[in-house]
Amino acid sequence: MTLLSVETEQHLITTARRIRKNVLTAIHAVGTGHAGSSLSLIEILVMLYFRHLKIDPKCPNWEDRDWFILSKGHGSPALYATLAAAGYFSEERLQSLRQFGSGLHGHPVAGQLPGIDVSTGSLGQGLSIAVGLALGFMRQGRTNRVVCILGDGELQEGQNWEAANTASTFGVANLCCIVDRNGLQNDGDTETIMPLGDLCARFRAFGWQAMEIDGHNFQAIDKALWYARQSSVPCILVAKTVKGRGVSFMEGVVKWHHHPIDNNHLVLALSELDGALM
Amino acid sequence: MLERATRDAYGEALLELGSCDPRVVVLDADLSRSTYTDRFGKRFPERFFNVGIAEQNLIGVAAGLSMTGLIPFATTYAIFIGRAFDQIRQSVCFAGTNVKIVATHAGLAASHDGGSHQGVLDIALMRSLPGMTVISPVDYHAARHAVFAAVEHSGPVYIRLQKEPVPILTSPNETFQIGPARRLSEGRDVAIFATGSMVHPAIIAAESLLNQGIESSLVEICTLKPIDITTIREVCSSCGCFVTAEEHSRYGGLYDAILHALAGEVRCPGTPVALNDCFGDTGSWQELRIHFGLSNIDIERAALRALALRDFPLSSSHL
Numbered sequence: 001m002t003l004l005s006v007e008t009e010q011h012l013i014t015t016a017r018r019i020r021k022n023v024l025t026a027i028h029a030v031g032t033g034h035a036g037s038s039l040s041l042i043e044i045l046v047m048l049y050f051r052h053l054k055i056d057p058k059c060p061n062w063e064d065r066d067w068f069i070l071s072k073g074h075g076s077p078a079l080y081a082t083l084a085a086a087g088y089f090s091e092e093r094l095q096s097l098r099q100f101g102s103g104l105h106g107h108p109v110a111g112q113l114p115g116i117d118v119s120t121g122s123l124g125q126g127l128s129i130a131v132g133l134a135l136g137f138m139r140q141g142r143t144n145r146v147v148c149i150l151g152d153g154e155l156q157e158g159q160n161w162e163a164a165n166t167a168s169t170f171g172v173a174n175l176c177c178i179v180d181r182n183g184l185q186n187d188g189d190t191e192t193i194m195p196l197g198d199l200c201a202r203f204r205a206f207g208w209q210a211m212e213i214d215g216h217n218f219q220a221i222d223k224a225l226w227y228a229r230q231s232s233v234p235c236i237l238v239a240k241t242v243k244g245r246g247v248s249f250m251e252g253v254v255k256w257h258h259h260p261i262d263n264n265h266l267v268l269a270l271s272e273l274d275g276a277l278m
Numbered sequence: 279m280l281e282r283a284t285r286d287a288y289g290e291a292l293l294e295l296g297s298c299d300p301r302v303v304v305l306d307a308d309l310s311r312s313t314y315t316d317r318f319g320k321r322f323p324e325r326f327f328n329v330g331i332a333e334q335n336l337i338g339v340a341a342g343l344s345m346t347g348l349i350p351f352a353t354t355y356a357i358f359i360g361r362a363f364d365q366i367r368q369s370v371c372f373a374g375t376n377v378k379i380v381a382t383h384a385g386l387a388a389s390h391d392g393g394s395h396q397g398v399l400d401i402a403l404m405r406s407l408p409g410m411t412v413i414s415p416v417d418y419h420a421a422r423h424a425v426f427a428a429v430e431h432s433g434p435v436y437i438r439l440q441k442e443p444v445p446i447l448t449s450p451n452e453t454f455q456i457g458p459a460r461r462l463s464e465g466r467d468v469a470i471f472a473t474g475s476m477v478h479p480a481i482i483a484a485e486s487l488l489n490q491g492i493e494s495s496l497v498e499i500c501t502l503k504p505i506d507i508t509t510i511r512e513v514c515s516s517c518g519c520f521v522t523a524e525e526h527s528r529y530g531g532l533y534d535a536i537l538h539a540l541a542g543e544v545r546c547p548g549t550p551v552a553l554n555d556c557f558g559d560t561g562s563w564q565e566l567r568i569h570f571g572l573s574n575i576d577i578e579r580a581a582l583r584a585l586a587l588r589d590f591p592l593s594s595s596h597l
Contacts, residue, residue, distance in 0.1 A: 067345070110373060110374075111374065117345075118345070118373065119368070119369075119372055119373040119374075120368075121368060121372075122364055122367075122368040124334075125334075125338050125364075125365055125368055125369050127338070128334070128335045128337070128338020128339050128341070128342065128365070128369070129338050129339075129341050129342040129345070129369055130342060131335075131338070131339050131342060132338060132339035132340060132341055132342020132343040132344075132345070132346075132350075133342040133343070133345055133346055134342070135327070135339065135342070135343060136303075136342060136343040136344075136345070136346030136347070136348050137346055139303075139324060139325070139348075140346065140347075140348075142346070144346075158334075159332075159334040159335055159338065159365070162329070162330075162332035162334060162335035163335050163338065163339070165330065165332070166327075166329050166330075166332070166335055166339060170327065
């Protein structure tokens with residue numbers, strides 16, 4: 001474990017701000033996309049792609065790389081903008097989000113965009129794939145690690161709990177999951193619709209290491225990811241986040257799960273993010 | 279006639295593959311004693327994963343394993359394929375992963391377990407998936423070859439196997455290829471297309487028809503997708519009518535596949551021998567096959583009905 005220096009943290013904060021702006025601009029351009037669900041993920045993705053994942057953006061299919069799965073595939077604008085910032089492809093390409101022939105589908109499609117390891121979209125399936133990947137690497141004596149981001153609403157899908165059982169039973173310690181615990185899903189508050197309760201306790205009951213962290217605090221995410229690497233069992237980080245984080249009128253508002261961004265919204269949002277620079 | 283179950287071939291082929299191909303791994307969902315993957319599990323415990331009664335996860339884990347370069351065989355009963363349909367769609371076919379799915383107890387063979395356990399819709403489900411190869415082997419040897427062919431084939435494969443012993447109709451050294459249909463006879467009166475367990479009753483029906491002076495072109499369809507369109511069109515063009523025989527619903531199975539192969543190209547009336555939009559029932563496999571109209575007599579009758587629909591008269595001089 002190496003401590004996150006003030007300089008590095010400042011750089012990550014700047015990168016996160018840039019990614020947020022790119023997410024909003026891209027969704028604005030096409031007039032459709034999951035802004036709120038993307039903005040809650042940014043710090044986690046930045047920490048992964050700029051500090052923790054063993055990757056080479058110039059060689060996206062590097063055999064010894066760590067694998068990343070965005071199981072909540074609707075957060076794809078955040079992933080695309082992070083991949084662009086990390087150098088997988090140009091930031092200009094983000095403006096083709098969701099458009100025909102772009103490769104930047106509404107949900108990630110592997111093989112059509114550098115850096116996308118796994119196709120996702122139908123919720124609740126990423127964790128099983130992650131377990132299979134981790135198991136495959138482990139049984140072949142390979143050092144690749146697997147990181148999977150899950151939505152909290154997504155955990156209402158029963159397949160996750162089948163996979164959670166399998167992960168601990170087969171002891172895939174090379175697997176780390178992060179829950180984007182923003183508390184909102186398409187129709188409203190997760191705890192009103194179908195309560196998820198204490199996710200750490202639930203995963204611990206399935207034999208996992210679990211810890212709750214602040215999903216927008218780089219120091220906290222960093223420490224937790226180092227901790228996860230030391231774990232001898234699969235590890236889950238329940239990251240408390242805010243849907244729409246960084247844009248005042250989107251924060252905690254369910255409509256921004258999926259909503260077009262008009263010109264006024266964009267100007268306001270970008271000025272807020274720029275203002276945060278000072 | 280020597281009989282063996284095609285699931286038996288699966289269990290044995292996996293053992294052979296286990297020894298010669300380290301990429302092969304096997305998954306089951308708590309049915310390994312019936313699907314015969316337990317034999318692989320005992321010999322290669324490090325490469326066998328019983329995920330418990332969790333078919334959706336079975337498919338997802340198999341997809342993940344395949345992404346690390348392994349060749350997973352995900353195994354369950356044909357009836358439970360539907361339970362993981364979206365996982366097969368999203369994590370296997372849409373993702374284009376190299377997962378092999380093997381389903382035993384296809385058709386009515388889970389007989390005494392009742393209609394809830396009889397997999398008569400699986401071909402329809404699997405055929406509907408872009409990129410899926412669907413194989414329905416006729417006998418023990420074909421099933422064994424199919425398992426090896428699946429390893430050689432890059433991409434998703436579904437293999438449909440039987441629980442009950444069925445007659446051995448091919449030789450162990452016969453060549454096997456995914457795709458081509460196998461022509462068993464070349465008559466010009468009626469085409470008979472049969473798959474899996476229905477090939478043997480079709481042979482008996484064809485013999486009986488011949489005794490009545492009706493020559494049939496009997497074609498065994500082992501690969502239901504991609505299907506051998508050329509052979510189907512050729513045979514139907516020359517015969518002018520056809521019959522299909524399958525242990526499956528008439529919707530989405532072999533009958534449907536033949537209609538699609540002919541559509542817009544060959545005018546040819548056909549009659550299906552298949553389950554007529556219904557679920558299974560309880561009883562012995564033989565009882566159920568008779569009850570649901572899947573016997574050699576039913577194939578024969580269907581052939582006569584098809585002949586009556588034909589546009590041109592019988593070619594055989596002795597009629």
